[in-house]
Amino acid sequence: MECPTxxxxxxxxxxxxxxxxxxxxxxxKARKQRVPTAVTNLGTTTPPKKKFPTAAIAFVILLxxxxxxxxxxxxxxxxxxxxxTNVQTxxxxxxxxxxxxxxxxxxxxxxxxxxxxxxxxxxxPPVRIKAGSSAPFTDSEGNVWLxxxxxxxxxxxxxxxxxxxxxKDPAIYRSERYGMTSFSYPVPNGxxxxxxxxxxxxxxxxRPGQRLFSFNVKGQEFKDFDVWVKAGGPLRAYIxxxxxxxxxxxxxxxxxxxxxxxxxxGIEIIPETAKPVVVARxxxxxx
Numbered sequence: 001m002e003c004p005t006x007x008x009x010x011x012x013x014x015x016x017x018x019x020x021x022x023x024x025x026x027x028x029k030a031r032k033q034r035v036p037t038a039v040t041n042l043g044t045t046t047p048p049k050k051k052f053p054t055a056a057i058a059f060v061i062l063l064x065x066x067x068x069x070x071x072x073x074x075x076x077x078x079x080x081x082x083x084x085t086n087v088q089t090x091x092x093x094x095x096x097x098x099x100x101x102x103x104x105x106x107x108x109x110x111x112x113x114x115x116x117x118x119x120x121x122x123x124x125p126p127v128r129i130k131a132g133s134s135a136p137f138t139d140s141e142g143n144v145w146l147x148x149x150x151x152x153x154x155x156x157x158x159x160x161x162x163x164x165x166x167x168k169d170p171a172i173y174r175s176e177r178y179g180m181t182s183f184s185y186p187v188p189n190g191x192x193x194x195x196x197x198x199x200x201x202x203x204x205x206x207r208p209g210q211r212l213f214s215f216n217v218k219g220q221e222f223k224d225f226d227v228w229v230k231a232g233g234p235l236r237a238y239i240x241x242x243x244x245x246x247x248x249x250x251x252x253x254x255x256x257x258x259x260x261x262x263x264x265x266g267i268e269i270i271p272e273t274a275k276p277v278v279v280a281r282x283x284x285x286x287x
Contacts, residue, residue: 123188123190123271123273124187124188124269124271125271126143126268126269126270126271127146127185127187127267127268127269127270128143128144128145128146128266128267128268128269129145129146129147129148129149129150129185129266129267129268130145130146130147130148130172130175130265130266131148131151131156131175131176131177131197131264131265131266131267132148132156132157132158132175132176132177132265133145133147133148133156133158133175134147134148134156135147137171137172139168139169139171139172140168140169145172145266148175148177150183150184150185150267151177151180151182151183152180152181152182152183152184153179153180153181153182154177154178154179154180154181154261154262155177155178155179156175156176156177156178157175157176157178158174158175159174159175159176159201160174161174162174162199162201162235163235164199164201164235164236164237165235165236165237166231166232166236166237166238167237170237172197172237172265172266173197173199173201173237173265173266174201175265176199176201176263176264176265177263177264178202178261178262178263178264179257179261179262179263180255180262180264181254181255182252182253182254182255183251183252183253183255183267184250184251184252184253185250185251185267185269186249186250187246187249187250187251187269188246188249189246189247189248189249190245190246190271190272191243191244191245191246191271191272192243192244192245192246192251192269192270192271192272193241193242193243193268193270193271193272194217194218194241194242194243194244194251194253194267194268194269194270195239195240195241195242195267195268195270196215196217196239196240196241196242196253196264196266196267197237197238197239197264197265197266197267197268198227198230198231198237198238198239198240198263198264198265199227199231199235199236199237199238199265200227200228200231200233200234200235200236201234201235202263205228205234205260207228208226208228208229209226209228209229209259210228210259210260211226211227211228211259211260211261211263212224212225212226212258212259212260213225213255213256213257213258213259213260213261213262213263214255214256214258215253215254215255215256215262216253216254216256217242217244217251217253218242218244218245218246218251218252218253219244220242220244222240224258225240227263243272251269253267
């Protein structure tokens with residue numbers, strides 16, 4: 001039966017078969033207590049109220065808070081994790097990482113523009129003139145001598161049979177100009193070696209001092225020049241060498257007579273950049 005007070009199911013034993021009115025009723029619980037339904041004034045029943053899910057809401061709030069914290073501090077969290085990973089990676093590397101230094105590009109070097117220099121003056125080839133000759137002449141070294149030119153005044157003569165000593169080219173001294181007053185030849189300005197060739201071939205001169213004259217080569221004076229004395233006798237070649245500097249575009253030589261006429265057999269004008277021709281001289285020549 002159901003208890004009218006607690007609404008629990010109880011089991012009541014069966015009454016004895018005696019006529020004893022005094023009875024003691026005992027019962028035992030038949031099952032778990034059932035939740036009673038509410039009774040309204042109208043006699044209708046309503047189900048009991050459900051408990052509010054506080055624990056579930058609290059869990060959802062905590063979860064949202066955790067997600068929010070991760071979103072706000074994700075930069076620091078991931079940065080710290082990355083730094084730790086880099087530290088661990090660096091600690092596990094056995095060999096140091098060598099980074100090549102950047103190679104600088106070569107600087108562009110601009111060569112300075114050279115200053116304009118004046119063109120060098122033209123170099124005159126050696127000029128060789130065979131005095132008294134009417135035709136060109138080629139010597140033993142292959143040098144070509146021009147015929148007589150550049151003189152002022154005087155006469156020319158040739159002695160083709162003269163036997164000239166002290167030279168490899170006696171033909172140079174077998175013609176001469178005598179009695180001239182000057183010589184001039186146009187040359188570029190510069191320094192030159194001038195060679196004057198002499199030999200006493202006139203049979204009228206028989207001893208020293210019978211022919212004396214002076215000559216001036218671009219300011220350098222040679223006074224009382226005696227070919228016999230300089231050459232060491234007649235029919236002997238002699239060369240007087242003079243170094244000069246031309247500044248007016250011409251080489252000038254003047255001749256002045258003292259006894260007999262001045263005479264000359266040949267003239268060489270050699271720029272200092274050219275190799276001069278070596279001509280044999282007498283043993284007693286100190287020039």
